[in-house]
Amino acid sequence: MAEIDTRLRILDAAESLFTQYGLDATTLRQITGAAEVNLAAVNYHFGSKEELIREVFRRRLTWLNQQRLRELDRLETEAGGRPLKPSRILEVFFGVALKMAADTNGGGRSFMRLLGRTYRQPPEFVRSFFAEEYTAVIARFKAALIRALPGVPGEEILWRFHFMMGAMSYALTGTDALHIVAEDALDDSDSDALYARLMSFMLGGLRAPLPDLSGGRVKRPRISKAA
Amino acid sequence: MAEIDTRLRILDAAESLFTQYGLDATTLRQITGAAEVNLAAVNYHFGSKEELIREVFRRRLTWLNQQRLRELDRLETEAGGRPLKPSRILEVFFGVALKMAADTNGGGRSFMRLLGRTYRQPPEFVRSFFAEEYTAVIARFKAALIRALPGVPGEEILWRFHFMMGAMSYALTGTDALHIVAEDALDDSDSDALYARLMSFMLGGLRAPLPDLSGGRVKRPRISKAA
DNA sequence: GTCTATATCATGATAGAC
DNA sequence: GTCTATCATGATATAGAC
Secondary structure, eight states, X not given: OOOTTHHHHHHHHHHXXXXXXXXXXXXXXXXXXXXXXXXXXXXXXXXXXXXXHHHHHHHHHHHHHHHHHHHHHXXXXXXXXXXXXXXXXXXXXXXXXXXXHHOSSSSXXXXXXXXXXXXXXXXXXXXXXXXXXXXXXXXXXXXXXXXHOTTSOHHHHXXXXXXXXXXXXXXXXXXHHHHHHXXXXXXXXXXXXXXXXXXXXXXHHHTSOOOOOOSSOXXXXXXXXXX | OOOTTHHHHHHHXXXXXXXXXXXXXXXXXXXXXXXXXXXXXXXXXXXXHHHHHHHHHHHHHHHHHHHHHHHHHHHHHHTTTSOOOHHHHHHHHHHHHHHHHHOSSSSXXXXXXXXXXXXXXXXXXXXXXXXXXXXXXXXXXXXXXXXHOTTSOHHHHHHHHHHHHHHXXXXXXXXXXXXXXXXXXXXXXXXXXXXXXXXXXXXXXXXXXXXXXXXXXXXXXXXXXXX
């Protein structure tokens, strides 16, 4: 039954199970069981569970971020030296992710759920790996946004980028949270509509008036002390 | 050493450890060790680890949502029958959370981190409990927002609420993700500034032009097939 | 490369003395 | 209510035959 694609079978099964049950809760027995592969094969091919996990992320994340850079390159080349529109920049960064998430067959949807879940709180042994994968990309998109929005300080752009990541994360992979908010009132299966909704929300946030950061009193609701 | 506050010591230690290591990864031995309490005390006072977890959430979450409803009641009473401003509504819902998150001493900060982390993907045995805690609150705030934004359909409001939860989640408890985006360029310790930034971003998103959901082609980047 | 069998360890839970 | 001691379970990892 097993050939050299054992390695691939393990990666696919692991990706799917990690998405369903989480990194910790998924056992090597589950993985090898689903992959119809022997338990010992994981340690033979990957050395350890941790290295398997890193490899699950590596094979897709590297590709994802390469696409982002490639698309941004193309846009900037087309534009000559002129700044891009903010909407185009967001469309590249988040559109690539949404597109992967819309791929129900190839496992892209599953992977994006896993990524969204892990990106936020990577276990120690993936954190540095994530940082390597992302820093170049973030830097490029930050620079493009700064040029696109001359009125907005770089610091503010990074914050808004962070908030947008949160919004995207909930949009793409927050199905459980969505059901708490919306019971069954919302349908997250139409990825085109979701993309449109998310884009207009993000653009609105990205171009919002700058916050008043004057040291003075910030408007906040007064909360009574009652227990 | 031990009295009847054993129960409290366990809850506090559990909250803190769950925040640091996650629900699964935290063991009862860690908890009872930190609480300086006997291992068997957890099962005596709570019956099981799962029940302990629910209790950790219950004691703070109930209070949090009660505050939200109370503040909203107050605003609506003050306004007579007139619709509230969207900004005031957001200030209540998110302001209460931010305020709790800013409480470094009483453990509020730790709890909000835990909540943000768990809300998104609750284990089965907390999901229904979360739903109970949230449905009434969401319904009230949704209604208020619908009245405040007559041009925006209820469905769109729920989506934007969902996106806002994502943004807040990253703002309040996404420190790890923030460092991936920003290396060390951003400081998330100034909670007043963070609140102001988050509010203007959210308001911009909430009031953004409605997305074009016409069945036609939605603008999306073309991704090349290259592997 | 693949398999069986097993070593080693840590977990949640509990029985029963105090 | 609190403690010690222990059980049953399931985990990762690996040794060694094929």
